[in-house]
Amino acid sequence: MSAPSSTVTAPAALRPVSWKTPGAGAVATALLIVLAVTVPGESTIFQVSRPTDLFAIPDVTVPALLGLLVLTVAAAAATVVSVRYALARRRSPMWIGVVMGVAFVLGFLVWAGAGRTTVMPLTTMLAGGLALSVPLIFGAMSGVVCEHVGVVNIAIEGQLLAGAFLGAMIASVTGVPSLGLIAAPIAGLLVGVLLALFAVEYHVDQIIIGVVLNVLVIGLTNFFYSTVMTQNAEVLNARQRLPDLPIPLLGQIPIIGPVLFRQTLLVYLMFVIVVVLQIWLFRSRWGLRLRSVGEHPRAADTVGIDVGRTRWLNTLLGSALAGLGGAYFTIGSGLAFGKEMSAGNGYIALAAMILGGWNPKGAVAAALLFGFSRNIANTLSTIGSPVPSEFLLMIPYAVTILAVAGFVGRVRPPAAENQPYVK
């Protein structure tokens, strides 16, 4: 997980030798060796294709020990290359980290499934991982927009929850799930109005506002859930599900098809939003203004940018994005609204954004890491896992702690974050 270099430091004569990537690679290699030594069975069966695919690929049986050795060699090779980069005082390219990560995850799956008669459902795991990542990605995009404009958005959790609530309610009342996709961002936006009011107008510490807004939204949604909604559940809280919109042909490609192209409108929207944000944030006038307000509001003000207005509008935009992501919990997954169903996802989205270095691309990668590791943990706990699922679930949090402590990659927040601008 090497953070993209957004920091432009003064041209130093010699960049310090950074041992982070080689260190991570060495750890991955060592763990793979441990897995290879302790492998409990001879082979692992991976299920690759589904019956609806264009052409079927038979289940793949991987010889466990050989597979692990190959993966160990791959991780070791990547480590050696990264050592050469480190000695040359250069940053290792992204693909080295990817090779290390993929080798380790695949190796772990081979190890966990070795000697079992049950198949490892690879496609289902990927699809489930993406599904769990959807609210995280929306939340992380919300964080990227808000923080780049200088407003810390701890209230992502509350915005997700509000979006889930209103999305479910409107979809249920109208009977049209797609209308929930309009209601959910509005709910997030309403939370954003409070965030902007207190953060931008009244200069209250944004972390405090975020924490308190989360409590407020939990209180409000719990209250209305246990009163109005349950009094009339079949009208106000009936289950609605966004229809799957498979893209012809693309949706039938094995592995990629079911994961990427047999999704709901919400997921397609997510793809579009991520790409648009990545380009606009760094390549458009809107993005430049947004970032200048988040980096140096006084300078932005001097060249005629209305700092307060920019912060208001983009905080609202970010909050609406998080609200839209909240729709995943209810209409996105075909569930009725339940108390506190965002379950800490907003905080994980925040972590994904930081791990991704305040960059849409990186945040998506981190959110996917969190979503996949959680899905792997869930899958393994149902098919039986040699490692307690709780420890697998801890990995993303531990990685985030290591990241903010600077072990994984240097990340720098926007400079004027959590600083009210007073003219």
Place this chain on the structure above:
Amino acid sequence: MSEQPSETRRDAFWRDLLGGSAMVSVLAVVVALLAGAVLIAIADEGTRTAAGYFFARPGDTFVAIGRAVGGAYGAMFRGAIIDPQATSAARAIRPITETLVFSVPLILAGLGMTLSFRAGMFNIGGQGQLILGAMFAAWAGFSLDLPVGLHLLVCVGAAIIGGGLWGFLPGILKARTGANEVIVTIMLNNVAGLLIAFALTTQAFRVPGSPYPKSPPVADDALFPKLLGPGFRLDASFLLAIVMTVAVWWLVERSTFGFELRTVGTNPAAARTAGISVAKVTVLTLTLSGVLLGLAGSSQVNGTQPVLTEGVAASYGFDAITVALLGRSRPWGTFVAGLLFGAFKAGGFLMQSASGTPIDIVLVVQSVIVLLIAAPPLVRWIFRLPTPGAGRRRPRRARRTLEEAGA
């Protein structure tokens, strides 16, 4: 979430938080209760029925609102302070003791938050520190066999170690690497939640043969002694809360370390220049903050709820933040705020069973209180109060006040 360049903002924030008048606090509570009343009225079926024919008989709507709101808040009062409908004197005063019971973890946890706020740090990890403290104390409580008195002391010591450890981690990471304590503590909350879930699946923490994720009961000799006899749940952990309030007051306001802590909280750069070790203050403050949260965990497993379950922390870790904010980060303010929120909690349970108003309304009231207290200008604007010290620091606010005066 940056540290260094935010001095003026932190300054202004803490000044507003600490220097605001008590008036704002009282008005914030009033506004929050009114907001709660609106929600109760909306959720009440009788009110909505009456509002359906509002223009025919408007009086009915107001009667229904009065009945719903009065019923809910009346029940809350009877559940939190004194119950005039009770059959005996002991029953009548039982609610106020219940308020004290609920306030103990809030006060202890709130004191932990107060400590970190005064050093200019945000400890969002109360939940995790409380869980670790409770886990350690509960384990010492049900697996060790020690004489009366010593057993309780060992449990409390274990809670201190558990909570302190979970506060030390973000402290040392912040001091050594500059890792933002907000993120680290949020992550540690999740880790602690998973850790307790895992622990309750192991033999060491589970009743042998039981399928439920629940520990054996903590031994009787490891419980805080009951203060008012067996009819009441109030125990000596309330005395611990008072002692810790005095201790934190002394530590922050009177001790050398407290001076360093407040200096770091006001201006880390000045503190460093004056020769104060910011790293030491950071580590010690967050560790002590975790210790207080651990004690809050002990007050649960060695008191009101003498078994360890996954829900041991309830939402005390997050409630503590609102308690400390309402208490304006002063130890005695936190004590009073803890009592108030304890009363809300105790009253909320009776309100839920007596009038059917969900206890979640308490969360709404609490968060509205804190929002308003954090933004005194908003409260002053609502009530058209004068702005003290306007124009000295914040020209914008002064201009707004002038506009108000003109309007």
